[in-house]
Amino acid sequence: MDDDARHIKALLTDDVNHNAIVRKRRKPVVKLKDEAVVLSEIEQALERLDGGSFGYCIECGKPLDILRLAHDPTISCCVGCKDKARNAK
Numbered sequence: 584m585d586d587d588a589r590h591i592k593a594l595l596t597d598d599v600n601h602n603a604i605v606r607k608r609r610k611p612v613v614k615l616k617d618e619a620v621v622l623s624e625i626e627q628a629l630e631r632l633d634g635g636s637f638g639y640c641i642e643c644g645k646p647l648d649i650l651r652l653a654h655d656p657t658i659s660c661c662v663g664c665k666d667k668a669r670n671a672k
Contacts, residue, residue, distance in 0.1 A: 624657035631659070640664055 616624075631637040638647050642664035651658055660668070 621657075627659065628657045642668075 628637065631639075631641075638652060639645065640647060640661040641659045643661060645661050645663075647658060647661055651662075
């Protein structure tokens with residue numbers, strides 16, 4: 584093997600394991616919420632339920648979409664208010 588081939592092989596191998604480095608397609612990273620955050624969101628949803636405001640946006644007071652609530656009962660803002668908050672950042 585000549586020097587150029589050795590150089591290319593060295594670039595394509597892992598020095599520690601001497602395994603070929605293969606670039607794999609990365610899967611999307613799913614970020615999971617911290618347990619404390621989830622617990623807090625559940626407690627807040629239960630407080631809204633007890634207070635009679637569950638199912639309504641805490642920002643504008645409009646009813647939340649029932650399908651969104653079915654998917655995640657801890658949501659507290661409508662899509663419009665959530666988008667406004669996201670754009671404000």
